[in-house]
Amino acid sequence: MKKTPVNEQERRQQIMNAFIVHVVEKGFHKASMADIAKTAELSVGQIYRYFAHKEDIIRAVVEQKTEEYLLMMEEFLEKKGWLARMFEPEHEQEFHTERILNMEIKAEANRSAALAKIQYDADHRLTEHAVKLVRQRYALDDETDIRARVQFLVALTDGLFHRRGFFAGPFDAASHQLFQHMLNQLFPDN
């Protein structure tokens, strides 16, 4: 028996999930409020009670994803094991969906100032958090140097994330070894 959502947060989550399904399947522009409502098993009127525009749904989705990325970033900066996780077969479907969603939002952000701002704020929050963690965790003290290292890490991660589809299967031993070496150069332990 299907659980009926009881509170506002659950309703909002239901709408966000339906939005993701349609953006991934058809692209940002073709994901209509009517489609989203149908998948969320709500009326369009009900959706507007929670989100006034599609943009507000995106904002909520981006903010939620940013919280997830912050946790992954913490985990990574602690153990440097994050990148390899992207290549574990059990995470393939999850990353596939994330990748499409991410690209759709970024592509649309090129044409919407409001969306660019949402994206920029999320990125800023992520990099500032990483800068703080690196400062605490590693033997680095020059502020501009720390920022350069964080930008390097974020660019590399973004690139790997988007290119995941081009890699055939999990990381091989040579890749593991190389990435570990490069990451040790980037974030030297005490």
Added chain:
Amino acid sequence: MKKTPVNEQERRQQIMNAFIVHVVEKGFHKASMADIAKTAELSVGQIYRYFAHKEDIIRAVVEQKTEEYLLMMEEFLEKKGWLARMFEPEHEQEFHTERILNMEIKAEANRSAALAKIQYDADHRLTEHAVKLVRQRYALDDETDIRARVQFLVALTDGLFHRRGFFAGPFDAASHQLFQHMLNQLFPDN
């Protein structure tokens, strides 16, 4: 006085340029053959003489861009100076257009097998060429290690390219120094 195109290659280029203008401005789906024809100053019928589908225009555009990237890759692997070029203010507009075009094509490739194949082939051509150049140029001989290094470089470049908009102005000295260090680790000179 406007030069009238005289040969097939010039006509094709004119159509490809018009396609890029509209994809960058409105997105892949909203760039219609009618719009492209108008900007290229041709009739829709004339366009169909050169390209049967929008997909054929993309294929030609991706192939042309791949040739440009191959040259940049050669230049980079010779002098390791390529990444910094992305951050020179005079290339800003050029990279902005490239970035949007690239994202639109990648986003659409998630939903079109034909486009995914075009993208995959271009990527394969680029990485195989890089593997060949690295083998010739650097003191590396293990084939899987060389491939891991090329994947690292391509992911980093992709990430920087897509994130260009998040950097404020040109690279600072700390970034230059860090990137140079990391690239020397990645491709050690003899």
